[in-house]
Amino acid sequence: MSAKIVxxxxxxxxxxxxxxxxxxxxxxAAELVVVSYPGEAQTPYxxxxxxxxxxxxxxxxxxxxxxESEDVVAxxxxxxxxxxxxxxxxxxxxxxSAVQEGWVEQTPRADLSNLAQVYPQFISACKDTGVPETYSxxxxxxxxxxxxxxxxWTDLWKPEYKGKLxxxxxxxxxxxxxxxxxxxxxxxxxxxxAPAWPKLRELGPFVVAPSPEALAQLFERGEVAxxxxxxxxxxxxxxxxxxxxxxxxxxGAIVVVSCMDVVKTSGQVQLGRQFLNDEISAGFQSKLAQxxxxxxxxxxxxxxPAGSSEYIPxxxxxxxxxxxxxxxxxxxxxxxxxEQFDREFSR
Amino acid sequence: MTRFRSSIAGVAPAVLFxxxxxxxxxxxxxxxxxxxxxxxxxxxxxxxxGYAAIFTDPFYAQVFLRTLAIAGTVTLLxxxxxxxxxxxxxRSGGVWKAAVLLCVLAPLLTSTLVRSFxxxxxxxxxxxxxxxxxxLGILHSPVEFLFTLKGVLIGLTQVMxxxxxxxxxxxxxxxxxxxxxxxxxxGASRWQVFWNVIVxxxxxxxxxxxxxxxxxxxxEFPVPALLGGATxxxxxxxxxxxxxxxxxxxxxxxxxxxxxxxxxxxxxLLQRIFxxxxxxxS
Numbered sequence: 028m029s030a031k032i033v034x035x036x037x038x039x040x041x042x043x044x045x046x047x048x049x050x051x052x053x054x055x056a057a058e059l060v061v062v063s064y065p066g067e068a069q070t071p072y073x074x075x076x077x078x079x080x081x082x083x084x085x086x087x088x089x090x091x092x093x094x095e096s097e098d099v100v101a102x103x104x105x106x107x108x109x110x111x112x113x114x115x116x117x118x119x120x121x122x123x124s125a126v127q128e129g130w131v132e133q134t135p136r137a138d139l140s141n142l143a144q145v146y147p148q149f150i151s152a153c154k155d156t157g158v159p160e161t162y163s164x165x166x167x168x169x170x171x172x173x174x175x176x177x178x179x180w181t182d183l184w185k186p187e188y189k190g191k192l193x194x195x196x197x198x199x200x201x202x203x204x205x206x207x208x209x210x211x212x213x214x215x216x217x218x219x220x221a222p223a224w225p226k227l228r229e230l231g232p233f234v235v236a237p238s239p240e241a242l243a244q245l246f247e248r249g250e251v252a253x254x255x256x257x258x259x260x261x262x263x264x265x266x267x268x269x270x271x272x273x274x275x276x277x278x279g280a281i282v283v284v285s286c287m288d289v290v291k292t293s294g295q296v297q298l299g300r301q302f303l304n305d306e307i308s309a310g311f312q313s314k315l316a317q318x319x320x321x322x323x324x325x326x327x328x329x330x331x332p333a334g335s336s337e338y339i340p341x342x343x344x345x346x347x348x349x350x351x352x353x354x355x356x357x358x359x360x361x362x363x364x365x366e367q368f369d370r371e372f373s374r
Numbered sequence: 375m376t377r378f379r380s381s382i383a384g385v386a387p388a389v390l391f392x393x394x395x396x397x398x399x400x401x402x403x404x405x406x407x408x409x410x411x412x413x414x415x416x417x418x419x420x421x422x423x424g425y426a427a428i429f430t431d432p433f434y435a436q437v438f439l440r441t442l443a444i445a446g447t448v449t450l451l452x453x454x455x456x457x458x459x460x461x462x463x464x465r466s467g468g469v470w471k472a473a474v475l476l477c478v479l480a481p482l483l484t485s486t487l488v489r490s491f492x493x494x495x496x497x498x499x500x501x502x503x504x505x506x507x508x509x510l511g512i513l514h515s516p517v518e519f520l521f522t523l524k525g526v527l528i529g530l531t532q533v534m535x536x537x538x539x540x541x542x543x544x545x546x547x548x549x550x551x552x553x554x555x556x557x558x559x560x561g562a563s564r565w566q567v568f569w570n571v572i573v574x575x576x577x578x579x580x581x582x583x584x585x586x587x588x589x590x591x592x593x594e595f596p597v598p599a600l601l602g603g604a605t606x607x608x609x610x611x612x613x614x615x616x617x618x619x620x621x622x623x624x625x626x627x628x629x630x631x632x633x634x635x636x637x638x639x640x641x642x643l644l645q646r647i648f649x650x651x652x653x654x655x656s
C-alpha cells in the first residue's frame with residue numbers, strides 16, 4: 028500500500044509541473060508578452076511604450092522579450108498552438124512567411140486609430156495584418172581608423188577590404204538582404220539569387236557571425252573593419268564610443284520594414300491590438316527616431332531629428348533613394364539560400 | 375512474492391520518470407525523421423526525406439566526420455593535459471592537494487557559455503594572447519584563433535578537461551601505496567613505476583574520462599557555435615540550424631538520431647578497446 032502511495036505521489040510530482048505549464052499562459056491574464064529587440068535597442072520600447080502602456084492599463088504587465096525573428100518563428104512553431112508570445116516584431120521577410128503560414132492575426136483596421144497617419148507603402152509592406160512599426164536600413168559600417176569609406180555596395184569587392192570584412196548568414200534578415208542585393212547588383216533579381224554565389228565567394232575570406240548582434244560585437248573586438256550592418260546597431264556602437272561610421276551605399280541602403288503583429292493563439296488579442304496602435308503613434312515613433320536608436324518612423328507626423336541623416340533618410344525624397352526589395356519574391360528562396368550559404372562557406 | 379511486488383512498486387516511479395523524460399523524447403525524435411514537416415507544420419504524410427538526405431548527401435558525412443575528428447582530438451588533448459594534473463594531485467599533500475582540486479573544479483562553477491565568451495575575448499585579434507605575443511615581439515601580426523579550428527580546440531579542451539581529470543584522479547587515489555613501494559624495492563626506476571604500475575592501474579579512470587570527454591565533445595553546442603563562428607559546422611551546430619532556422623524538423627531529427635547513434639557506437643567501441651587493455655577487469 029505504502030509503495031502505491033509513494034509511486035502515486037511521485038507520478039503526481041512529475042506531472043504537476045507539466046500541468047501548471049499548460050495553465051500558466053491563461054492564468055496570467057494581465058500579462059502581455061511582446062517580442063522586442065535585444066540590447067540597447069530595447070530601451071525606447073521599455074521607456075516610451077511598455078511603461079506608459081502599463082500605466083494606462085491598470086493591472087496589465089508588459090514583458091519585453093529580446094529575440095531574433097528566426098528564433099521567434101522557431102519557438103512559435105515548436106509550441107504548436109500555445110505561443111509563448113502575444114505580440115511579435117518581425118522583419119518584412121519573416122512577416123511574409125508568418126502571414127502565409129497563418130499564425131498572425133488580421134488586426135481590424137478600425138481598432139488602429141493611428142493607422143491613418145502611417146505611410147501607405149509601409150502598411151502594404153506588412154500585408155495589412157499587423158502594423159509597420161518602424162523601418163531600418165541595411166548599409167555598410169566601417170571603422171575609419173582601420174579602413175577607408177566605401178561609397179557603393181560594389182566597393183566591398185575592392186582589394187583594400189580583403190580580409191577585413193564581416194558577414195552574417197541569410198538566416199538573419201541582414202544576411203539575406205546582402206545576398207539579395209549581391210544578386211541584384213550582378214545580374215540577378217529577388218527571384219534569381221544564383222548570380223550572388225560566385226560573387227560572394229570572391230569576397231572571401233570573411234568572418235561570418237551567427238547573428239547581426241554578434242556581427243556588431245565583432246567590430247568592438249576588432250575582428251572586422253567593415254561589414255553590412257543595420258543602421259540602428261551601427262548608431263548604438265558609435266554612441267558607445269566605437270570608431271564606427273555608417274554609409275548608405277549606392278544604389279541605396281536596403282529598407283526593411285519591421286511589422287508588429289498579434290499572434291493568433293494569444294490570450295490577449297484586444298490588449299495586443301491596443302499595444303499595436305500605441306506603437307504607431309507619432310509620440311512614440313518620434314522617440315524611436317532619436318539618437319541613438321534611429322529607427323525609421325512610419326508615421327507621417329514624425330519630424331526626423333536634425334543631424335540624423337547618417338543613419339536615416341531625412342526626407343521623403345531621401346527615402347525614395349533607398350532600395351526597396353520585392354521581399355515576397357525573395358522569401359521563396361530563403362531556406363534554399365540559407366542552406367547554400369552554409370555549404371558554400373562551411374569550414 | 376509480496377516482497378517482489380513491493381520492489382517493483384518501488385522502482386516503478388524511477389522507470390516511469392526515465393521512460394517519460396528520456397526514452398519517449400528520443401523515440402519521438404527518431405520518429406519525427408519519418409514525418410513530412412513543412413516549415414514546422416506536419417503535412418500528414420510519411421516521408422523518408424529526412425533520413426534519405428543525410429545518407430545520400432556527402433555534405434552530412436563531411437560534417438559528421440569533422441565532428442568525430444574534433445571530439446577525438448579534444449579527447450586526446452584532454453588526456454595529455456589531464457593525466458599529469460591528476461598525477462600531481464596524487465603526489466601532492468595537504469594544501470597543495472586542495473589547491474589542485476580547486477583549480478580542476480573551479481571551471482565547473484561557471485557555465486560553458488560564459489567560459490566561451492571569455493575565450494572569445496582572449497582569443498580575438500586584439501585579445502590577450504595576441505596582444506601579449508605582439509608586445510613581446512614573438513608575433514608581427516595577430517594569429518587567427520577565433521572562428522578557426524584552433525580556437526574551437528582550445529575552448530573545448532579547457533571546457534572538457536575537468537571531465538578527464540576527475541575520473542583519473544579518483545582512480546589514482548585508490549592505488550595502494552604498497553604497490554609503488556614494492557616496485558621500487560624490486561629495482562624499478564621511476565619511469566618504470568609510472569609506466570608499468572601506475573598507468574595500467576589507472577586505466578579504469580582513463581576509460582571513464584575518455585568516454586565522458588568524447589561524448590560531451592561530440593555533442594557540444596555552445597563552444598563550436600561561439601568560437602567557430604557561423605560557418606564552422608559541427609553536427610550539433612548544424613542540427614540547431616536545421617531545426618531552428620530552416621524549420622526542417624524531419625531532417626533535424628534524422629541528424630539528431632545520427633548524433634545519438636554516433637555517440638552510442640563510440641561508447642561501445644571505446645568500451646571494447648578498454649576491455650582489451652584491461653583483461654583483468656572483465
